[in-house]
Amino acid sequence: MSEKGHPKLKQCDPTNRRITELPPLGMETKAIADDFRRYFAHTLGRDDHCKSSHYPYKALALALRDRLIERWKTTRRAYEESDCKRTFYLSLEFLMGRALSNTMLNLDLTQQSYKALYDLGVSLEEIRESEPDAGLGNGGLGRLAACFLDSCASLRLPVRGYGLRYEYGMFRQHIANGQQIEDPDHWLRDGNPWELERPEYVQRIKFGGRVEQGRDASGRLHIRWVDTHDVLAVPYDIPIPGYRNNTVNTLRLWKAAATDEFDLEEFHAGGYTEAVKKKNDAENITMVLYPNDASENGKELRLRQQYFLASASIKDVIREWHESHQDFSEFAEKNCFQLNDTHPSISVAELMRQLMDEQHLGWDDAWAITSHTMAYTNHTLLPEALERWPVRLFQQLLPRLLEIIYEINARFLAQVAQHWPGDTDRLRRISIIEEGHEPMVRMAYLAIVGSFSINGVAALHTQLLTAGLFHDFYELWPERFNNKTNGVTPRRWLAACNPGLRELITKSIGDDWIANLPEISQIEKLADSRVFRRKWRDIKQTNKQRLAAMVKADCDVEFNPESLFDVQVKRIHEYKRQLLNILHVIHLYNRIRAGDTANWTNRCVLIGGKAAPGYVMAKLIIKLINNVARVVNNDPDVGDKLKVAFIPNYRVSAMEVIAPGTDLSEQISTAGKEASGTGNMKFMMNGAVTIGTLDGANIEIMEEVGKKNFFLFGLTATEVDTQRIHYDPNRIIDNDADFRQVMQLLECGYFNQFEPGRFDTIIESIRNPYDPWMTAADFRSYVEAQQRAAEAYQDQEQWLRMSIINSARSGRFSTDRTMQEYNRDIWRMQPVAPLPLTLADP
Numbered sequence: 001m002s003e004k005g006h007p008k009l010k011q012c013d014p015t016n017r018r019i020t021e022l023p024p025l026g027m028e029t030k031a032i033a034d035d036f037r038r039y040f041a042h043t044l045g046r047d048d049h050c051k052s053s054h055y056p057y058k059a060l061a062l063a064l065r066d067r068l069i070e071r072w073k074t075t076r077r078a079y080e081e082s083d084c085k086r087t088f089y090l091s092l093e094f095l096m097g098r099a100l101s102n103t104m105l106n107l108d109l110t111q112q113s114y115k116a117l118y119d120l121g122v123s124l125e126e127i128r129e130s131e132p133d134a135g136l137g138n139g140g141l142g143r144l145a146a147c148f149l150d151s152c153a154s155l156r157l158p159v160r161g162y163g164l165r166y167e168y169g170m171f172r173q174h175i176a177n178g179q180q181i182e183d184p185d186h187w188l189r190d191g192n193p194w195e196l197e198r199p200e201y202v203q204r205i206k207f208g209g210r211v212e213q214g215r216d217a218s219g220r221l222h223i224r225w226v227d228t229h230d231v232l233a234v235p236y237d238i239p240i241p242g243y244r245n246n247t248v249n250t251l252r253l254w255k256a257a258a259t260d261e262f263d264l265e266e267f268h269a270g271g272y273t274e275a276v277k278k279k280n281d282a283e284n285i286t287m288v289l290y291p292n293d294a295s296e297n298g299k300e301l302r303l304r305q306q307y308f309l310a311s312a313s314i315k316d317v318i319r320e321w322h323e324s325h326q327d328f329s330e331f332a333e334k335n336c337f338q339l340n341d342t343h344p345s346i347s348v349a350e351l352m353r354q355l356m357d358e359q360h361l362g363w364d365d366a367w368a369i370t371s372h373t374m375a376y377t378n379h380t381l382l383p384e385a386l387e388r389w390p391v392r393l394f395q396q397l398l399p400r401l402l403e404i405i406y407e408i409n410a411r412f413l414a415q416v417a418q419h420w421p422g423d424t425d426r427l428r429r430i431s432i433i434e435e436g437h438e439p440m441v442r443m444a445y446l447a448i449v450g451s452f453s454i455n456g457v458a459a460l461h462t463q464l465l466t467a468g469l470f471h472d473f474y475e476l477w478p479e480r481f482n483n484k485t486n487g488v489t490p491r492r493w494l495a496a497c498n499p500g501l502r503e504l505i506t507k508s509i510g511d512d513w514i515a516n517l518p519e520i521s522q523i524e525k526l527a528d529s530r531v532f533r534r535k536w537r538d539i540k541q542t543n544k545q546r547l548a549a550m551v552k553a554d555c556d557v558e559f560n561p562e563s564l565f566d567v568q569v570k571r572i573h574e575y576k577r578q579l580l581n582i583l584h585v586i587h588l589y590n591r592i593r594a595g596d597t598a599n600w601t602n603r604c605v606l607i608g609g610k611a612a613p614g615y616v617m618a619k620l621i622i623k624l625i626n627n628v629a630r631v632v633n634n635d636p637d638v639g640d641k642l643k644v645a646f647i648p649n650y651r652v653s654a655m656e657v658i659a660p661g662t663d664l665s666e667q668i669s670t671a672g673k674e675a676s677g678t679g680n681m682k683f684m685m686n687g688a689v690t691i692g693t694l695d696g697a698n699i700e701i702m703e704e705v706g707k708k709n710f711f712l713f714g715l716t717a718t719e720v721d722t723q724r725i726h727y728d729p730n731r732i733i734d735n736d737a738d739f740r741q742v743m744q745l746l747e748c749g750y751f752n753q754f755e756p757g758r759f760d761t762i763i764e765s766i767r768n769p770y771d772p773w774m775t776a777a778d779f780r781s782y783v784e785a786q787q788r789a790a791e792a793y794q795d796q797e798q799w800l801r802m803s804i805i806n807s808a809r810s811g812r813f814s815t816d817r818t819m820q821e822y823n824r825d826i827w828r829m830q831p832v833a834p835l836p837l838t839l840a841d842p
């Protein structure tokens with residue numbers, strides 16, 4: 001062959017490239033089976049001796065991914081060609097869980113995949129368990145982001161998620177001697193078939209250095225951020241399929257990498273190990289997810305993560321904007337950034353910086369764009385969760401950003417001073433910079449000042465925000481505040497995780513409810529049919545058996561599926577009051593010991609959740625739960641009357657088994673503290689009845705199902721505030737014989753026989769008049785609500801009616817509704833259909 005190419009072919013014409021002009025891939029069983037075998041045998045190089053289920057899992061994932069990628073491209077092209085408005089969802093957390101079942105459901109390939117593998121002697125059930133959870137989040141906030149992406153794709157909304165590709169996600173929890181042990185979660189160890197590296201879109205992110213001012217020949221001020229220590233941001237894309245609509249959106253996760261020249265200078269100077277250390281420092285940025293839920297710990301690396309996400313994502317959006325636009329005149333009309341909590345709020349200053357210093361816009365133009373594209377979602381009223389960074393740290397790490405924040409603040413305070421002349425107290429309160437011995441930047445305030453929309457996540461939460469935490473801002477800009485009650489995706493949280501119920505509902509009313517959850521209300525009329533109730537019960541029993549098997553395997557505790565399954569799973573936090581739950585368990589134990597068991601309802605209490613590694617009290621509560629469980633489960637007089645288990649390593653894939661198998665959902669936070677809750681919605685959808693306080697979205701759940709189908713108890717948020725002043729837990733305990741006995745058992749060390757004093761701080765917290773969570777205040781009313789639930793469970797037909805009604809009225813809690821509201825009020829985009837899969841001649 002000649003040097004110049006193939007002798008018989010003319011010069012290749014690169015303008016006539018047609019590599020990707022391919023016929024669509026088959027969606028039938030045979031096509032899936034063929035691809036599965038090719039990936040397994042050829043790409044992965046395995047044979048039938050291979051025992052590990054990891055390879056069949058990976059082969060199926062690759063076969064499905066091909067189908068995703070086809071649709072990904074036609075979606076992307078439709079967005080490009082229509083030049084549509086887009087939204088970018090910025091979040092430090094995406095708690096995605098597993099992708100396999102969701103992909104099969106949304107592509108409508110579940111049956112074909114089962115059949116293909118079955119014919120080859122492979123059990124899909126088994127290989128599903130090989131997929132590690134993508135645990136890139138702590139709890140509700142991160143899971144919400146994941147549900148939002150599913151709904152946006154299902155509604156054909158052009159929304160892209162931006163996040164960080166943590167090498168280590170949420171730690172794995174195991175229990176030893178009743179205590180939480182944290183193990184690193186190296187979820188990427190065996191590779192991730194769902195991601196696609198995009199090195200072509202790498203970005204360079206600046207840290208440190210100093211700011212230089214200069215004027216050019218025409219006298220224009222130029223600002224240069226120099227002598228920086230740069231880090232590369234490498235994007236990895238994850239496909240987000242819509243439900244059976246051929247749309248595939250993108251979650252883009254950034255990985256930190258050292259710049260190429262990191263080592264040269266120092267390497268040549270003989271500082272090899274120092275050079276490698278610097279490389280490690282760079283790559284550390286995305287090494288690990290901070291495992292704190294609803295609290296900040298003020299670490300510099302965390303600020304680095306936040307800026308890294310903001311800077312890389314905004315650069316990426318501007319890069320793409322330049323591909324099809326000359327200037328920024330239409331930028332604000334066509335782009336929106338939704339900030340998932342305060343974590344990414346540095347984006348406000350970073351967009352200003354990029355528009356001014358890199359795109360050469362003036363302040364006013366840059367501000368007009370920023371303040372019309374940023375929107376902020378607040379997720380909590382707990383002050384310890386709102387990040388405040390020392391000005392000193394900002395100066396060191398992000399000097400140019402600090403300058404911009406000072407300027408934003410100066411202009412903002414001038415506006416406030418005009419609005420309330422002479423009100424210096426208000427100026428001090430509302431300033432983005434908190435003065436004091438150690439001046440701080442209040443990041444939530446930066447987010448508010450820079451955003452055109454500020455929303456809370458449930459009606460009560462938004463009301464409390466505007467009346468309390470953000471009241472000064474609300475008085476200034478009432479029109480910016482709005483509520484968007486959270487939801488969960490009915491695809492993962494009902495259709496995929498509860499196949500029994502999915503089939504029953506679909507056989508009864510068709511399958512429209514999967515894409516339009518309010519349709520599920522049609523099953524309510526069937527609550528009166530005995531036959532339907534029988535089927536509903538059989539499915540619940542099967543799901544309870546599945547859950548009992550998991551409890552047996554993970555906790556070595558026997559749950560009898562005939563008992564009431566009473567479940568509280570969520571992050572361990574004092575405001576969520578797992579402690580109140582365990583006090584009730586001790587009370588039930590006392591009743592059994594006293595022989596007070598007439599008309600008893602057998603009950604299995606399941607509690608699960610991770611504690612932040614530095615949260616001493618939360619970890620002690622885990623220890624107490626486990627100690628109480630050991631005593632109760634080993635007491636021969638108790639038997640099936642009461643079982644208690646702490647399920648280790650609560651995560652998305654565990655919840656997919658837990659929610660369908662639950663009868664009673666515990667949502668018992670101190671009123672006014674839980675912003676929304678979403679676990680409550682997953683349980684409701686799967687036919688659990690709630691026992692709960694008037695907090696967060698519980699209020700809206702109760703509005704839907706009515707008091708008759710909800711076990712309500714406890715103080716209201718207003719009562720919590722008014723009664724706090726003269727709160728006297730010791731008097732409450734003294735006046736309540738049951739409570740007294742519970743405290744006696746705790747205080748005599750009954751649950752810590754060989755660990756004297758172990759639970760003293762818990763006992764003190766219950767008896768403390770300044771207990772912020774007012775656990776004792778709700779004890780009596782909680783015990784009574786639990787008694788009503790126990791009695792209700794004895795009337796199985798009535799309980800089944802309640803269960804059906806809870807599912808039937810869960811339509812409002814789909815993230816499809818939530819996303820439609822965000823889009824209607826904040827994003828204002830048109831849905832965009834993907835191009836057809838069968839590409840016509842280009």
Ligand SMILES: *Cc1c(COP(=O)(O)O)cnc(C)c1O
Nearest residue numbers: 139140570651652655677678679
């Ligand atoms: C839904 C979910 C949460 C949120 O639960 P809440 O009860 O709302 O706090 C947390 N973690 C996981 C794994 C979840 O699936």
